[in-house]
Amino acid sequence: MSTTPSTTGSDDGPGDRPVVVLGATGQQGGAVVRALRERGRAVRAVVRDPAGARARTLAAGGVEVVPGDLDDAASLRSAMTGAHGVFSVQPSSGQAGSGVTDEDEVRFGLAVADAAQAAGVAHLVYSSANAVGPVPTGVGHVDTKARIEEHVRALPTPSTVIRPAAFMEILLLPGSGLPDGRFSFLARPDQAMQFIAARDVGRVVAQVLAAPSRWAGRTVELAGDALTGDALAAVLAGHLGRPVEYRRIPDDVLARERLLGRLAALVDDGRLAGRADLDALRADFPFLLRFDDWLAGPGSALLDAALRPTSGGVSLR
Ligand SMILES: NC(=O)c1ccc[n+]([C@@H]2O[C@H](COP(=O)([O-])OP(=O)(O)OC[C@H]3O[C@@H](n4cnc5c(N)ncnc54)[C@H](OP(=O)(O)O)[C@@H]3O)[C@@H](O)[C@H]2O)c1
Numbered sequence: 001m002s003t004t005p006s007t008t009g010s011d012d013g014p015g016d017r018p019v020v021v022l023g024a025t026g027q028q029g030g031a032v033v034r035a036l037r038e039r040g041r042a043v044r045a046v047v048r049d050p051a052g053a054r055a056r057t058l059a060a061g062g063v064e065v066v067p068g069d070l071d072d073a074a075s076l077r078s079a080m081t082g083a084h085g086v087f088s089v090q091p092s093s094g095q096a097g098s099g100v101t102d103e104d105e106v107r108f109g110l111a112v113a114d115a116a117q118a119a120g121v122a123h124l125v126y127s128s129a130n131a132v133g134p135v136p137t138g139v140g141h142v143d144t145k146a147r148i149e150e151h152v153r154a155l156p157t158p159s160t161v162i163r164p165a166a167f168m169e170i171l172l173l174p175g176s177g178l179p180d181g182r183f184s185f186l187a188r189p190d191q192a193m194q195f196i197a198a199r200d201v202g203r204v205v206a207q208v209l210a211a212p213s214r215w216a217g218r219t220v221e222l223a224g225d226a227l228t229g230d231a232l233a234a235v236l237a238g239h240l241g242r243p244v245e246y247r248r249i250p251d252d253v254l255a256r257e258r259l260l261g262r263l264a265a266l267v268d269d270g271r272l273a274g275r276a277d278l279d280a281l282r283a284d285f286p287f288l289l290r291f292d293d294w295l296a297g298p299g300s301a302l303l304d305a306a307l308r309p310t311s312g313g314v315s316l317r
Helices: 027-038 053-060 073-080 102-119 140-154 198-210 229-240 251-256 258-268 278-284 291-296 300-306
Strands: 019-021 043-047 064-067 085-088 123-127 159-164 182-185 193-196 218-222 225-227 245-248
Touching (some): 053 064, 073 102, 140 159, 159 198, 193 198, 225 291, 229 245, 229 291, 251 258, 291 300
Parallel strands (some): 019 043, 019 085, 085 123, 123 159, 159 218, 182 245
16 A cells, blocks of 8 residues: 555545445446445435436435436536535446546546535545556557546545555456356466455445544555455365366467457456455455455355356457
8 A cells, every 4th residue: 555645634534424335336336335335324316317226226225316427517516516425437438338538538537526616515535546656658548547646636625545456357258267167367377366356445445534633644544355366266266166277368369359469468467466455455345255265255246147148259448
């Protein structure tokens, strides 16, 4: 975990003011909503389609659902009126089918931060990614996040940047090879790579928003486990009760699929492999799941799905 000096001071208690959550119908925002609700916090979800099934599920869980779009700054300002905190996450060009460009992602991220500033919220949490660092990566949807981080830090609004490692969820996307007793990913067989459960992103964010003065001004590299390619296969084999052979995604695929190839290069040079201090993180966030626990818990349905034969290729975001 890297830290910069904390902005200290007494916490501005939330009272009944809500936390505004972007991306609440998605993976990270959904986990943040659940974790905040588990703590009894008031939540306001900004959604594009309030009548959609996911928005209605949020509303049924006691969440205030308001219409808004990342591309409509006025809707963001309106959504943040009277809020105590904001969780900011954006879709990226790295997500197949998102239709989002890198310029879109940056514009969205800056708009959320500016709206939080204009609304005078007590704390903003921005979700970035672990490969972000002082040196540009050349991967569009990583370098976008460096630009958003910089903007967030420059604002007077107290903020925390979290940099999640690769999600455990992406390990079980279609195309992993598991139905055939194989498992393929970006790491080399003997190279450790860090991962985090999406559930834990939510829990960490809820804990940060419960103690804003402790976390303000900090950048938190986030992971729950670190495993080599061979170790990933061994954990999977333990759950399946049969051998699983690890093979890194083949070089010809990495050469053909440009984004995958660039991500693999970032794993090789260590930036996407992760640099979170797992022991220090566990001291603050003892709930962080290891891959083994995640497979037995929140990941079990995804493991079942990954065992069904598919014709899909590997897709990472
Ligand atoms: N995969 C990884 O391992 C990993 C690791 C670290 C960081 N990341 C980063 O995580 C981010 C994605 O987070 P996620 O996985 O939580 O995404 P996700 O599950 O795809 O959810 C995206 C959310 O954004 C909302 N959204 C999309 N466009 C919008 C718009 N114009 N206005 C308002 N809301 C909009 C979607 O709402 P709708 O329901 O309206 O579509 C949805 O709630 C990306 O930036 C990615 O680079 C990924």
